Amino acid sequence: MVLIGISHTRFGIGVGRVNINIIFGLPIFSIMTASGMLIASSLIFMNRETEPTDLKSKKLTLLGVILFLSAVLISIFHTLFYNLNFLNLLLLSILGTLWAFSIYYGKNSEYKGFLVFGIISLSISYGIIYGAALNSFLIPVHIFFLFAGTLTLQLSKDLITNFKKKPEKDINGIFYISLSLDDTKIHRISLLSNLIAILCFLVPYFLNIINSMLYLIFIIPTLLLIAIAVILHMLMNTEKSYYKTIRLLLRASLFLSILAMILGSV
Numbered sequence: 542m543v544l545i546g547i548s549h550t551r552f553g554i555g556v557g558r559v560n561i562n563i564i565f566g567l568p569i570f571s572i573m574t575a576s577g578m579l580i581a582s583s584l585i586f587m588n589r590e591t592e593p594t595d596l597k598s599k600k601l602t603l604l605g606v607i608l609f610l611s612a613v614l615i616s617i618f619h620t621l622f623y624n625l626n627f628l629n630l631l632l633l634s635i636l637g638t639l640w641a642f643s644i645y646y647g648k649n650s651e652y653k654g655f656l657v658f659g660i661i662s663l664s665i666s667y668g669i670i671y672g673a674a675l676n677s678f679l680i681p682v683h684i685f686f687l688f689a690g691t692l693t694l695q696l697s698k699d700l701i702t703n704f705k706k707k708p709e710k711d712i713n714g715i716f717y718i719s720l721s722l723d724d725t726k727i728h729r730i731s732l733l734s735n736l737i738a739i740l741c742f743l744v745p746y747f748l749n750i751i752n753s754m755l756y757l758i759f760i761i762p763t764l765l766l767i768a769i770a771v772i773l774h775m776l777m778n779t780e781k782s783y784y785k786t787i788r789l790l791l792r793a794s795l796f797l798s799i800l801a802m803i804l805g806s807v
């Protein structure tokens with residue numbers, strides 16, 4: 542995702558600067574994403590009745606914090622040594638604040654399940670804005686829409702994957718493999734996320750995206766797949782469920798949206 546942000550803002554800053562931002566941006570984003578995944582995993586193990594799961598949660602949290610601080614240190618070196626603007630550090634600090642609140646307040650939150658998927662989705666999609674911030678202090682408006690579209694589509698896909706799932710224990714009975722979430726809430730939030738994704742992926746075509754034609758060619762099938770998923774969402778009820786089909790549609794649309802964003806920067 543960080544490559545998408547960098548490629549959409551690469552003009553006017555020089556090839557050398559772009560290459561440096563790719564060299565540093567990729568590992569920073571990878572470490573940052575890994576830290577988010579670990580924080581999300583730690584929330585799953587919190588408040589379990591067995592001591593091993595509580596210990597595992599603490600270890601995951603500690604490792605997530607260490608990875609995030611490592612990403613920050615690399616980013617500070619990257620920013621100071623190559624005289625970048627401090628927007629990328631500001632974005633990292635915002636993300637770190639969100640991680641801290643998630644660790645502190647997510648432990649006892651009744652919405653912990655949704656928080657886990659929110660962290661995962663944000664960890665993946667945040668790279669679009671971060672990559673753009675490496676190149677320019679003034680981030681193009683369409684970048685925010687691409688970020689929001691990716692975030693909501695990823696969130697919808699992850700939520701619908703958990704639809705109708707029940708908690709299961711591993712062979713040792715130590716921890717739950719999947720989170721138990723309210724299916725009605727999953728359905729509503731996933732539907733809303735899909736509608737937001739359609740809007741967010743449509744708007745960049747009318748803004749200053751680099752290659753609007755290539756973007757349009759690949760974003761049209763993306764929007765069609767999401768629209769079909771929305772229709773199936775509306776047809777779902779307690780007796781008839783299309784969540785498996787919706788899950789496949791969202792996976793395909795996520796792939797096509799990434800392809801559209803990449804080609805839209807060519």
